Amino acid sequence: MAIDLPRSRRGSREGATDGRAGEDRSVVAGLDALDEAPLLPPRSGPVRVFVGSVLPPLIFLALLVGVWQLAYVARIKPPYALPGPSQVAQTFWETVQDGRAFDAIWTSLSRGAFGFVLSLAVGTLLGLAMWASRWLRAAVGPIVSGLQSLPSVAWVPAAIIWFQLSNAAIYTVVLLGAVPSIANGLLSGMKQVPPLFDRVGRVLGLSTLGRIRYVLLPAALPGYLGGLRQGWAFAWRSLMAAELITYSPKLGLGLGQLLNIGRELSQMSLVITSIVLILLVGIAIELLVFAPLERSVLNRRGLTATR
Amino acid sequence: MTAHALTVDSATAPDATAAPAVSVQGVSQVFTRGGPPVLQGVDLTVAPGEFVCLLGASGCGKSTLLNLIAGLVSPTAGRIEVSVERPALMFQEPALLPWLTASGNVELALRARGVARAARKAEAERLLEVVNLAGQGGKRVHELSGGMRQRVALARALAQDSSVLLMDEPFAALDAITRDVLHQELTRVWAEQKLSVVFVTHNVREAARLGQRVVLMGSRPGRIVREWRVDIPQPRTIEAPDVSALAGRITRELHKEISRHGH
Ligand SMILES: Nc1ncnc2c1ncn2[C@@H]1O[C@H](COP(=O)(O)OP(=O)(O)OP(=O)(O)O)[C@@H](O)[C@H]1O
Ligand SMILES: [Mg+2]
Numbered sequence: 165m166a167i168d169l170p171r172s173r174r175g176s177r178e179g180a181t182d183g184r185a186g187e188d189r190s191v192v193a194g195l196d197a198l199d200e201a202p203l204l205p206p207r208s209g210p211v212r213v214f215v216g217s218v219l220p221p222l223i224f225l226a227l228l229v230g231v232w233q234l235a236y237v238a239r240i241k242p243p244y245a246l247p248g249p250s251q252v253a254q255t256f257w258e259t260v261q262d263g264r265a266f267d268a269i270w271t272s273l274s275r276g277a278f279g280f281v282l283s284l285a286v287g288t289l290l291g292l293a294m295w296a297s298r299w300l301r302a303a304v305g306p307i308v309s310g311l312q313s314l315p316s317v318a319w320v321p322a323a324i325i326w327f328q329l330s331n332a333a334i335y336t337v338v339l340l341g342a343v344p345s346i347a348n349g350l351l352s353g354m355k356q357v358p359p360l361f362d363r364v365g366r367v368l369g370l371s372t373l374g375r376i377r378y379v380l381l382p383a384a385l386p387g388y389l390g391g392l393r394q395g396w397a398f399a400w401r402s403l404m405a406a407e408l409i410t411y412s413p414k415l416g417l418g419l420g421q422l423l424n425i426g427r428e429l430s431q432m433s434l435v436i437t438s439i440v441l442i443l444l445v446g447i448a449i450e451l452l453v454f455a456p457l458e459r460s461v462l463n464r465r466g467l468t469a470t471r
Numbered sequence: 472m473t474a475h476a477l478t479v480d481s482a483t484a485p486d487a488t489a490a491p492a493v494s495v496q497g498v499s500q501v502f503t504r505g506g507p508p509v510l511q512g513v514d515l516t517v518a519p520g521e522f523v524c525l526l527g528a529s530g531c532g533k534s535t536l537l538n539l540i541a542g543l544v545s546p547t548a549g550r551i552e553v554s555v556e557r558p559a560l561m562f563q564e565p566a567l568l569p570w571l572t573a574s575g576n577v578e579l580a581l582r583a584r585g586v587a588r589a590a591r592k593a594e595a596e597r598l599l600e601v602v603n604l605a606g607q608g609g610k611r612v613h614e615l616s617g618g619m620r621q622r623v624a625l626a627r628a629l630a631q632d633s634s635v636l637l638m639d640e641p642f643a644a645l646d647a648i649t650r651d652v653l654h655q656e657l658t659r660v661w662a663e664q665k666l667s668v669v670f671v672t673h674n675v676r677e678a679a680r681l682g683q684r685v686v687l688m689g690s691r692p693g694r695i696v697r698e699w700r701v702d703i704p705q706p707r708t709i710e711a712p713d714v715s716a717l718a719g720r721i722t723r724e725l726h727k728e729i730s731r732h733g734h
Binding site: 385 | 541542543556557559560562564566568569570579580582583584603604607611612613614616618619627631646648649652
């Protein structure tokens with residue numbers, strides 16, 4: 165030890181930076197370990213999820229049915245106008261059993277999906293074009309925004325006059341309902357991209373196309389997704405409106421048409437059944453498609469608040 | 472990594488005869504028409520392989536000058552010439568793209584440079600190792616601390632593989648220990664790859680620790696008021712007496728320059 169000391173001292177002076185670099189590097193590793201995100205609270209278990217987000221709507225639904233039953237028992241309206249929950253449940257079950265429910269859901273959903281994909285293509289191209297051309301944005305922008313607030317059911321008469329009672333008429337209405345939301349969502353998403361990101365793309369030496377592909381579009385994704393979500397909601401509503409009005413045997417049986425049958429037969433339980441089916445499809449698409457999509461995009465960017 | 476005993480200042484002293492890496496001549500910058508100039512008559516020449524530190528009070532136009540050199544903004548008046556097509560720039564903010572991982576951000580720079588897909592992953596990992604982030608490449612930007620983000624940004628700037636490196640207060644958010652290590656890494660990479668560096672900082676000691684030349688900018692309008700040649704050989708440390716002494720002299724000058732605006 166006593167002999168080693170001077171030598172190691174000399175050594176440490178010569179290799180001052182060497183020794184320090186190694187030492188400091190491990191210190192940095194230690195600092196980084198301290199920097200690690202604190203352990204996240206354990207993911208909530210199934211019981212928690214059930215109590216937190218499944219139970220409340222179920223309780224509310226039960227309350228609603230209870231109030232309905234009370235109103236039925238109290239005869240606020242005659243039974244043909246306000247059937248009780250049990251009658252509606254029976255009609256619902258019959259519609260499911262004779263296959264009409266699934267037929268109608270399938271017809272409407274496939275129409276909705278096709279119309280939505282069409283709107284997606286048109287809306288995305290329109291949004292990109294509006295972003296690229298200042299002139300186009302000035303010219304078309306106000307009309308697109310205006311269309312967003314025009315209930316697309318207003319187009320149904322025109323669509324019927326142009327295309328008669330056909331699928332083309334239905335898709336016209338769906339497109340006019342969904343395209344503006346999608347185009348505007350993409351446009352506002354792209355406008356909100358921080359200029360710093362574009363400068364990063366330029367500093368890295370990406371071409372204009374490369375900057376659009378690797379910087380601008382990914383940065384605009386959250387806004388675009390919001391537009392898609394709203395676009396779907398508008399497409400689905402427009403579809404129901406169009407189906408309700410363009411009732412014709414050769415168009416097949418969609419949910420809107422099922423609703424119309426209920427109206428013509430003055431069968432209130434079928435009307436309520438159809439409304440419930442339409443609502444269920446809307447909730448299912450939201451919960452199974454858009455919510456997870458949005459969550460994964462936001463999570464990846466750390467944009468979701470952990471409460 | 473080994474830090475060789477560099478005798479940089481004598482061996483690779485900036486070559487005044489070669490074409491400069493960066494040449495800024497009489498540059499003025501006005502942002503708002505009729506408004507006060509942010510920069511006025513700035514002249515700055517960086518020789519190939521030179522390490523220049525740019526000091527100045529907040530708001531004096533350091534970032535503006537760096538953006539001009541990087542070609543992100545064109546000057547209102549004057550000429551700027553850079554020896555490479557695209558200087559690498561490290562922004563004052565980490566400016567990482569939040570939808571990419573740490574490695575993805577570095578790989579984007581490699582992709583822009585035309586590095587083949589197969590080679591990108593390994594090269595990004597190597598660069599992250601240089602900034603002490605080995606094995607952290609898979610993390611999302613929001614999972615990294617501020618200092619780690621700044622280091623990823625450094626790795627991304629190095630991935631540009633440009634011989635001119637512009638850095639805007641790159642280590643301001645780091646703790647002293649990490650900063651010391653990165654100072655060593657930076658001087659090592661600088662010497663190895665013969666980079667020309669313009670390094671903006673608020674920290675006088677950091678400037679004295681790193682630069683071969685320290686340039687002091689004055690405010691309103693931004694211009695160059697003084698410069699010091701630093702002949703202390705690398706490797707230096709930030710606590711070394713000669714570095715401290717120089718820092719003291721520069722600080723006094725900086726105070727004089729700032730108090731000029733007090734009345
Ligand atoms: N795009 C711009 N438009 C208008 N004014 C600007 C713009 N960019 C910078 N400025 C102004 O120019 C001046 C210098 O800004 P700059 O960011 O270059 O300062 P800085 O020296 O980098 O400051 P800091 O040390 O705080 O980063 C500031 O007064 C700022 O308000
Ligand atoms: Mg700045």
